[in-house]
Amino acid sequence: MTAGTVSTTNAEDIAFARALHGKEIKSGLLANLSSKNADVHNVATDTYLKMWNKSDKEDEDKRLHSYTQLVNSYYNLATDFYEYGWGTSFHFCRYYPGEEFFRAIARHEHYLAANIGIQKGMKVLDVGCGVGGPAREIAHFTGAHVVGLNNNAYQLQRATHYAAKEGLENQTDFIKGNFMEMPFEENSFDAVYAIEATCHAPTFEGVYGEIFRVLKPGSKFGCYEWCMTDTYDEENAKHREIAFGIEKGNGIPKMRPIGECLQALRNVGFEIELHCDLANMGDRIAWYYPLEGDLRKCQTLRDVLTTLAMTKAGRFTTTNMCRVLEKIGLAPKGTVETQKFLEVAADALVAGAQQNLFTPMFFFVAKKPAN
Template sequence: MAPSKTELEQQDKARDAAFNKALHGNTAQAAGGFRAMIGKGSDAQKAAVDEYFKHWDNKDAKDETAEDRAKRTAEYATLTRHYYNLATDLYEYGWGQSFHFCRYSIGENFYQAIARHEHYLAYQIGIKDGMKVLDVGCGVGGPAREIAKFTGCHVTGLNNNDYQIQRATYYGAKEGMSDQLAFVKGDFMQMDFPDNSFDAVYAIEATVHAPKLAGVYSEIFRVLKPGGVFGVYEWLMTDEYDNDNLEHREIRLGIEVGDGISNMVKISDGLEAMKIAGFEMLHHEDLAERPDSIPWYWPLAGRWKYMQSVFDTFTIARMTWWGRGLAHNFAGALEMIGIAPAGTKKTANSLARAADALVAGGEKHLFTPMYLMVGKKPEQ
């Protein structure tokens, strides 16, 4: 007798959990990204590197085909899971526990700006004390903790990566917030939550990993209560993007390679996906096009003109050509002597490629990481 869907899902979760244990061991409770990074299982790390980079090695924008993109899209779940198996510790070490971009104001430090970006989304959605809220693609829980503190709501974080769930749960308990937070394993294309489960839903730079935006937005619509509001900061190519332009394709592919994205689409596609899902659009805007004097991509640009205080020195220096060279050679040296697992430098190189592509996409107005869409589920 063939196994049921539930039995297959349980087998998948058990297999993922076993791989997570082999790769990450007990590093989910390591204090900091670097300490976690050097404690990986070498065989499992190699398997994750091979599984992720098989989608990208020996492929460039000039030779990319529709079939290449379709193959990546078909394997979006494993592609995304392995990407975050490889990149999570590097993100925490180099960026923090909120894996997203934001807008900046003069005199505002990095972490203050990150928190303000999260607060702004919560404000746009209307999250209030006591609400039951879903965070779709919650990472290690940085935004969930901040929004729960800011509003007094309860946040359930959904994630398909066991390691990130463990990290998020650990950080929530460490901050005494376990009663306000829950982190759940699941695929956002087929959530296990009943219909009409949440008062509000948000996603911060996460649903870009979906094979089809209309699919994930429709699932969000299903689990949202009638009258509830969904808000998203979406990664999208702007409508100035031309797929027949090789330079544009190189920028798009560079972002996808370094950020675990199978198939990024344009703003017009994102708006259409919200409509297909059934949302009544309350507001939509490309926040990257606000007339800010400091661009969203400044931490990646490695340019001293963006320095506001001495505290920005490290942020800028690490993204200069010599700062990257030092970091990548250091990662290579750690690999060579067996402290860092094999594949650490290759992963760091792909993140660097993405950084260059993100900056180019921002400067040329071809890409935005913060297209804000706020939609309401009709009362009836």
């Protein structure tokens, strides 16, 4: 594996991504949408939406069994919208009063790196690296060599491109692989982190067990995990409706409680050094404020652009822009459907947060015993 390249495993996924998105890297939502192969996009849309016909146990089991197809289909559809609305770091964060959006995003990544002791010269694994925003930031911040693992070929293509633009092609690798069966030897990494990614796994134990295996003895794993809080009641229909909205809108086979997360860490052998819900720290600025679309809560003028897309007017404009682009052939059929389930995601996340049912920032640091 050469630095800054994508592995050639999972040839079918890579071929599908290239057929859908093309080989050339493009910038901007319109450029990316207009370049899609309409027929292949229809396949991706149908594949994803058919997994959500019902919210019952049978369909849930199917989604858990087909989690790689579920997550790949989701990110083939959603990645361009994520970058359009959120930049290249696909995660939430805390905000200080007056703090600009992207500065807060970077600080959140620095906080994780500092808490697991990432330093220059270390070999670090980013589990579920997206398009590489956090990997690049942490590589710059610490001087470590960061390996990004991701099962979505389109995101890996973009991650590699962005790293090269920032001069990080010799300090990063982006590798295609399933985080339930990582393509690494035991005891390979000096540190491992995951930022809002391992929630896509069918079980916490499966992905945490693989992280434990590839981490060197005495080294640390830090994570921001998506969990349902202790307030959540699986038997409460309204609670379950919110959880289902989070799952469908974010490509997650099953949302799980905080207790299951902690127990899974212990079961695979980790020693938990610290854990806390950073979404529930009494902050004056709620982590979900950009999703609410309330321009009055923007911290800076620059943040208005991020929040504007989530206002009622912004949603209306984006949806109808997609509808027009579909009609005139500049966006493939299914683009409006993608925009709709992303709106479902935003509404469910806000509702879950406001009712203290959900956190995207259950933070923990766990250590692999030196023995």
